[in-house]
Amino acid sequence: MNDFPARVVVDLGAVRQNVRSLAAHAPTAQVMTVVKADAYGHGLVPCALAALEGGATWLGTAQVSEALHLRRAGVTGARVLTWLYAPGAPLREAVEADVDVSVAAPWALDELVAAARAAGRPARVHLKVDTGLSRNGLVPAQLDGVLAAALAAQAEGVLEVVGVWSHLAYADDPGHPSVRAQAAVFTDAVAAVERAGARLEVRHLANSAATLTAPDLHWDLVRPGIAAYGISPVPQVGGPERFGLVPAMTFEARLATVKPVPAGAGVSYGHEYTTPADTVLGVVPVGYADGVPRHASGRSGALGGPLQVGGRRLGVAGRVCMDQVVVDLGAGAREVAGDRVVLWGPGTDGGPTAQDWADVAGTIAYELVTRVGARVPREYVDTDAAHGRARDVPSVVAASVGGGR
Structure with a gap:
């Protein structure tokens, strides 16, 4: 990282x-x-x-x-x-x-x-x-x-x-x-x-x-x-697996703050989410400046865009902010600052996909992957068996990204 x-x-x-x-x-x-x-x-x-x-x-x-x-x-x-x-x-x-x-x-x-x-x-x-x-x-x-x-x-x-x-x-x-x-x-x-x-x-x-x-x-x-x-252009017909496609992008972050809060605590701007019981909250340090859609905020007590933490599928608690979102990790959560959070990826392990976020935000997956902010670094791996074992791409290739990044 x-x-x-x-x-x-x-x-x-x-x-x-x-x-x-x-x-x-x-x-x-x-x-x-x-x-x-x-x-x-x-x-x-x-x-x-x-x-x-x-x-x-x-x-x-x-x-x-x-x-x-x-x-x-x-x-x-x-x-x-x-x-x-x-x-x-x-x-x-x-x-x-x-x-x-x-x-x-x-x-x-x-x-x-x-x-x-x-x-x-x-x-x-x-x-x-x-x-x-x-x-x-x-x-x-x-x-x-x-x-x-x-x-x-x-x-x-x-x-x-x-x-x-x-x-x-x-x-x-x-x-x-x-x-x-x-x-x-x-x-x-x-x-x-x-x-x-x-x-x-x-x-x-x-x-x-x-x-x-x-x-x-x-x-x-x-x-x-x-x-x-690797994103299906016709999700109503079938997901990527139906067409032999694999999503190529994984958007992930690390937990920043992890802390216990009591029942009834208002979370994020406007207190759109209130903790229903004593729980543990985690702060994920990415927000709409990084391409996390504000329309995927949790509202009226419901959770927003899906997040995978420790193999568990959770969701955004309250509003998406410019630089951060909050996740309700639940009472007894064992996560600590620095633990990995997946916003979207291939979904093969049950984790969220860009299409899942698009469904929550009322948009299309195209918008999600193209709007990830410039300050989020891109890193490259290659898992194609025809090109050898999974490996990191040489830095000279990774450094050649265009598009103003």
């Missing part, structure tokens, strides 16, 4: 195995592991490397800076796609670093063409089509004009149109009619691009949920994100 009284432990072996499992779910497609948002809070560079070892041939980043960080860190064994940027983004650097760039608006094509001219090499372009999510992307009425301009630039050798893609609004609800409606719009868009003369390398639509539940939407490339880190 570091000087900070909590840590996130990331099992790169789990990431590697999850990518293998996802590839098995999509045997006719390549796999792009999405590593945006610091690999969903798990660590950009270590997880990117593990994903490539697991069989991914593409990496996906939202921000251009994330893609450039991968290249600067020496991640060169895969294609990298970046897709979310505003005017003035460092597109020239992206082109020079051999990063594929998505175009989702007419202005973006203009800036990418200028960037490619300045770089002196063609840009690799994926046209993003808005098929019904109404977020980033070209609406069908814009597609013809942008496509014509892109192909004209391609004829000059300035860029190459290598992909067409879109994103689903309801993939986490596999039976929702919008999934098929978007798929139909996407099919029409792909046909239009190919009729215009583009020779596409990849057509891609499937995120984590569609990778696992909609094989007819796999096309040439699937883009799993949260599933690569």
Whole structure:
């Protein structure tokens, strides 16, 4: 444990195995592991490397800076796609670093063409089509004009149109009619691009949920994100074990204060929890500044987010504070300051998972793992039997975490 009284432990072996499992779910497609948002809070560079070892041939980043960080860190064994940027983004650097760039608006094509001219090499372009999510992307009425301009630039050798893609609004609800409606719009868009003369390398639509539940939407490339880190994107269908996934993140801390209190003691701000009997309370020194959701506070006498202490499953007593939460350890508790507390992890030993916390907080597990605060150190282990016995990852790899951490 570091000087900070909590840590996130990331099992790169789990990431590697999850990518293998996802590839098995999509045997006719390549796999792009999405590593945006610091690999969903798990660590950009270590997880990117593990994903490539697991069989991914593409990496996906939202921000251009994330893609450039991968290249600067020496991640060169895969294609990298970046897709979310505003005017003035460092597109020239992206082109020079051999990063594929998505175009989702007419202005973006203009800036990418200028960037490619300045770089002196063609840009690799994926046209993003808005098929019904109404977020980033070209609406069908814009597609013809942008496509014509892109192909004209391609004829000059300035860029190459290598992909067409879109994103689903309801993939986490596999039976929702919008999934098929978007798929139909996407099919029409792909046909239009190919009729215009583009020779596409990849057509891609499937995120984590569609990778696992909609094989007819796999096309040439699937883009799993949260599933690569072992969290089910469709918990109502099945947990990670159903899909051969293992959660890679364990968020743990050490007890700080442990003390006896009498019955009727109010606990934490607002005294939302009152001890029902003489008991022992423990202070866990992490709070909402560290990513513990305040919405998982214990309220009206009920316990909040689940905690595992000494093999026992307990819960947050009272409100989650900025830097700490309190746990009612019970009368006769034997825990002492320094003992381990697990907030969430794989859950294989009955301990809490990020999905458990999400259920209590009324959110999704994606939010829990991506919001663990920057002051919580990330440490890396590798339990993949195919890569030898369980071992610590060399510090040079662990130190290469991106995403501003």
